[in-house]
Amino acid sequence: MNLHRVRRLAWVLVASQIRASGRGAHPKKATNQPAVYGWAALVLAGVAFAVAAVSVRGTGGSGSVLPSVVKAALPFLPLVGVGTVLVAGLMFELTTTAKFASSDAANWLPLRPQEYVLASAIAVAYTYSAPLALVLGAIAGVAVDVGLGGAAAVAAALSVLGLLQGALWVEMVRAVGQRAGGGSARRGRISVLLRALAFVVLVVVLELAFNPVVLLDSLSALQAFGHLTELLPPFWGSYAVLVLLQGNAVAAGLFAAGTIGFSLLLLYSANLLRQHFWSVAAPEYHFGPYRYGDPHPALRALGLSIPERALVAKDLHGFGRRREMMPMLLLPVVLLIVIFLEGSIGGGGIEGVGLMIYAGWAATFAGLLIATTSLGQERRSLWHLYAAPISAREIFRAKIVAALIPAGSVSAAVALFVGFLFRAGALDALGLGLAAAAASFAVSAWGLGFAARYSDYQERPRPQPMRPGAMLVAVVVGSAVALSILVPATLGLVDGGAVAAIGLVAAIAFTVAFGATGWLWARAGFVRLMREIPF
Amino acid sequence: MWPGDSVLGRNVGKLPTGPTPGMASEGGAVLSVDQVSKSYGTTRALSDVRFSVGPGEIVGLLGPNGAGKSTAMKLIVGLLRPDAGEIRLRGRNVVTDGVEAKRTVGYVPESPALYEFLTAAEYLDFISDLYGVDPATRGSRISEFLRGLELSGHEDSLISAYSQGMKQKVALIAALLHHPRLLVLDEPLNALDPRAARVVKDLLRDLASRDGVGVLFSTHVLEIAEAICDRVVILSHGRIVAQGTIAELRRQAGLAGSGLEAIFLALTGTGDLTDVVGALRR
Numbered sequence: 002m003n004l005h006r007v008r009r010l011a012w013v014l015v016a017s018q019i020r021a022s023g024r025g026a027h028p029k030k031a032t033n034q035p036a037v038y039g040w041a042a043l044v045l046a047g048v049a050f051a052v053a054a055v056s057v058r059g060t061g062g063s064g065s066v067l068p069s070v071v072k073a074a075l076p077f078l079p080l081v082g083v084g085t086v087l088v089a090g091l092m093f094e095l096t097t098t099a100k101f102a103s104s105d106a107a108n109w110l111p112l113r114p115q116e117y118v119l120a121s122a123i124a125v126a127y128t129y130s131a132p133l134a135l136v137l138g139a140i141a142g143v144a145v146d147v148g149l150g151g152a153a154a155v156a157a158a159l160s161v162l163g164l165l166q167g168a169l170w171v172e173m174v175r176a177v178g179q180r181a182g183g184g185s186a187r188r189g190r191i192s193v194l195l196r197a198l199a200f201v202v203l204v205v206v207l208e209l210a211f212n213p214v215v216l217l218d219s220l221s222a223l224q225a226f227g228h229l230t231e232l233l234p235p236f237w238g239s240y241a242v243l244v245l246l247q248g249n250a251v252a253a254g255l256f257a258a259g260t261i262g263f264s265l266l267l268l269y270s271a272n273l274l275r276q277h278f279w280s281v282a283a284p285e286y287h288f289g290p291y292r293y294g295d296p297h298p299a300l301r302a303l304g305l306s307i308p309e310r311a312l313v314a315k316d317l318h319g320f321g322r323r324r325e326m327m328p329m330l331l332l333p334v335v336l337l338i339v340i341f342l343e344g345s346i347g348g349g350g351i352e353g354v355g356l357m358i359y360a361g362w363a364a365t366f367a368g369l370l371i372a373t374t375s376l377g378q379e380r381r382s383l384w385h386l387y388a389a390p391i392s393a394r395e396i397f398r399a400k401i402v403a404a405l406i407p408a409g410s411v412s413a414a415v416a417l418f419v420g421f422l423f424r425a426g427a428l429d430a431l432g433l434g435l436a437a438a439a440a441s442f443a444v445s446a447w448g449l450g451f452a453a454r455y456s457d458y459q460e461r462p463r464p465q466p467m468r469p470g471a472m473l474v475a476v477v478v479g480s481a482v483a484l485s486i487l488v489p490a491t492l493g494l495v496d497g498g499a500v501a502a503i504g505l506v507a508a509i510a511f512t513v514a515f516g517a518t519g520w521l522w523a524r525a526g527f528v529r530l531m532r533e534i535p536f
Numbered sequence: 537m538w539p540g541d542s543v544l545g546r547n548v549g550k551l552p553t554g555p556t557p558g559m560a561s562e563g564g565a566v567l568s569v570d571q572v573s574k575s576y577g578t579t580r581a582l583s584d585v586r587f588s589v590g591p592g593e594i595v596g597l598l599g600p601n602g603a604g605k606s607t608a609m610k611l612i613v614g615l616l617r618p619d620a621g622e623i624r625l626r627g628r629n630v631v632t633d634g635v636e637a638k639r640t641v642g643y644v645p646e647s648p649a650l651y652e653f654l655t656a657a658e659y660l661d662f663i664s665d666l667y668g669v670d671p672a673t674r675g676s677r678i679s680e681f682l683r684g685l686e687l688s689g690h691e692d693s694l695i696s697a698y699s700q701g702m703k704q705k706v707a708l709i710a711a712l713l714h715h716p717r718l719l720v721l722d723e724p725l726n727a728l729d730p731r732a733a734r735v736v737k738d739l740l741r742d743l744a745s746r747d748g749v750g751v752l753f754s755t756h757v758l759e760i761a762e763a764i765c766d767r768v769v770i771l772s773h774g775r776i777v778a779q780g781t782i783a784e785l786r787r788q789a790g791l792a793g794s795g796l797e798a799i800f801l802a803l804t805g806t807g808d809l810t811d812v813v814g815a816l817r818r
Contacts, residue, residue, distance in 0.1 A: 288655050291657035293657070293661050293671070294664075294671030294674050295671070311661075311666055314662075318653060318654060318658070322653040322654075323653045385651075385666075387615045388641075389667065390635045533615070534615040534616060
């Protein structure tokens with residue numbers, strides 16, 4: 002293995018995400034350099050370290066319970082490293098478009114599979130290193146003060162190895178997922194459904210596996226098995242830190258060496274899987290015979306013209322078939338499942354009004370995500386909307402309907418979810434469903450406004466349908482709009498009487514006000530956007 | 537209902553074309569580009585460009601890389617707005633009457649980004665909906681095109697699994713489905729196999745000569761331009777440096793008896809290649 006080549010390829014893989022093709026990419030700009038992730042991680046770690054150190058000294062220092070808190074936290078760090086990359090990798094890396102997956106440099110450059118696997122894993126681990134850096138910095142800031150700096154350094158090193166282990170797991174799933182469909186083409190609809198199901202299961206399992214609440218419960222349970230867990234390689238990094246804190250340096254060394262060995266084994270396995278399964282060609286999905294000239298009669302009832310119906314149907318197809326769009330639709334579902342399972346497993350779930358508001362917010366989140374990504378997901382195919390004989394008004398109507406149909410479906414699902422799983426009354430569930438639908442309408446309008454102004458149409462390995470800063474603002478604004486409708490509505494539902502009337506009036510007023518302003522803002526954005534293609 | 541789907545020449549086989557109602561009474565240019573300029577920031581992409589395409593005329597838009605060919609085509613089909621000047625499609629202004637003007641155009645971009653999560657059948661049906669192709673007849677029309685370009689049997693697979701040439705064929709079919717009066721094709725023969733390239737060339741000639749469709753296409757393969765173009769427009773650094781028939785260009789360049797390649801290199805100032813070739817051989 003040529004490590005220089007691995008390093009160069011890892012650099013290229015990180016740069017390919019940062020620098021999209023198009024007029025906006027300036028390769029010399031500081032923010033377009035792969036080093037930006039490293040600097041971000043260092044700055045975060047430094048700030049967290051300083052804040053933690055200053056806070057500890059300000060609150061009395063090492064005489065308190067802090068040493069025991071640090072001793073409890075440090076062994077978790079290697080697992081946090083694995084978990085961060087696994088969750089982020091599953092959400093963003095495995096949704097890479099087939100186009101990029103099949104044009105990977107490794108397919109045509111003289112590279113060995115193990116070189117590509119290691120480079121890709123390093124790139125993934127590096128990209129998602131910032132959250133771990135933040136946690137590491139904070140804990141190290143306290144650890145140094147209480148005299149556990151050495152253990153913190155070992156934990157930090159093993160956490161970085163944990164990042165790499167997480168990335169290697171992602172590489173294994175990626176290799177298996179990109180395999181060709183064998184001799185026969187895959188059956189389209191079934192494959193799409195199975196893929197969505199697999200995505201939900203994977204994200205839920207991993208979200209729970211590395212969720213702090215669940216992790217604590219699980220580790221407590223595991224400790225009941227005594228030395229049995231010491232045989233599980235994924236925990237060796239944590240055990241190395243644990244026994245070091247107990248003063249057993251030899252055992253710590255053995256566990257650390259075992260972690261390095263396990264990482265090499267993961268690299269070997271990822272390499273084997275890539276060699277065995279990887280296919281350069283995109284998997285072929287075959288659908289049943291198509292019937293032409295049936296302009297989506299189900300959508301006619303909504304008063305849409307034929308071109309509008311065609312655009313809506315096209316977008317709805319995309320949600321199911323594009324793996325980069327799947328998280329948009331499934332994230333709210335995952336949010337609900339996780340909160341339910343957390344409540345069931347850990348016993349610490351939210352209840353009552355809080356749960357209803359959370360459920361409503363999760364439902365509107367679907368509308369927000371779909372609306373904000375509705376234009377960016379067109380990417381270079383956006384030219385169709387400019388070349389075809391359709392007006393900006395028709396495109397706007399189609400886009401808002403394409404956002405509201407799935408958002409409305411999720412609202413209905415939430416009502417059922419709250420109604421059945423949490424044994425709320427039928428009226429409460431119905432009321433929440435209606436409130437969520439109203440909030441979805443307002444939020445979708447705002448989401449489209451953001452989409453018309455801040456969408457990112459560049460082709461990137463990992464999808465980024467909106468500029469990250471704008472996406473953050475859109476989520477904050479959308480959540481504020483949603484909560485302004487959901488909170489009074491939910492309080493009204495739960496309290497009844499005079500509060501119900503006030504809540505209802507407030508919810509309706511906010512829906513009309515935010516819906517109308519959002520609609521006008523979005524419309525203005527569309528008119529401006531449709532003047533000229535933005536790339 | 538589109539009347540008169542006709543069987544074409546030897547290589548075109550059964551690809552559907554056929555006259556469009558109202559075509560016979562048409563007189564003026566199907567495309568007129570008048571003093572059009574366009575800049576990207578401080579970069580001037582096109583300067584005072586002026587040319588037209590008449591009914592049944594095949595016009596080649598030629599020029600070195602970065603000359604402004606694709607920009608000109610994007611302006612014509614409404615993807616971009618001119619900073620100055622006016623573009624008319626069958627008399628309709630592309631900016632002020634965009635929706636109606638675009639109904640008459642079929643466009644294939646340089647690297648057509650299609651909706652790859654759709655099957656070819658779904659994509660072509662989607663395009664038919666956007667352009668108002670009669671639902672009753674579109675199925676047979678699409679099927680004929682698919683057969684003619686050897687895509688039959690692949691139409692129910694996702695476009696993402698297609699080769700570049702297959703995607704190009706789908707883009708070409710999409711541009712032809714609605715009986716356009718003007719075809720704007722940015723390097724349409726890219727990635728096509730020899731048979732398909734021949735079919736497309738014959739089809740363009742047939743559409744122009746029999747149905748009066750105007751064709752504006754760009755290519756770097758000058759032999760193709762020489763073989764099928766009635767006129768040629770040569771762009772360089774965003775300006776038209778020459779336009780006319782091959783014979784007129786020959787006279788303009790003072791290169792009697794020369795081919796289009798020599799004329800092109802002379803007119804675009806890239807004629808003396810000896811040093812370049814010498815450097816590359818070292």
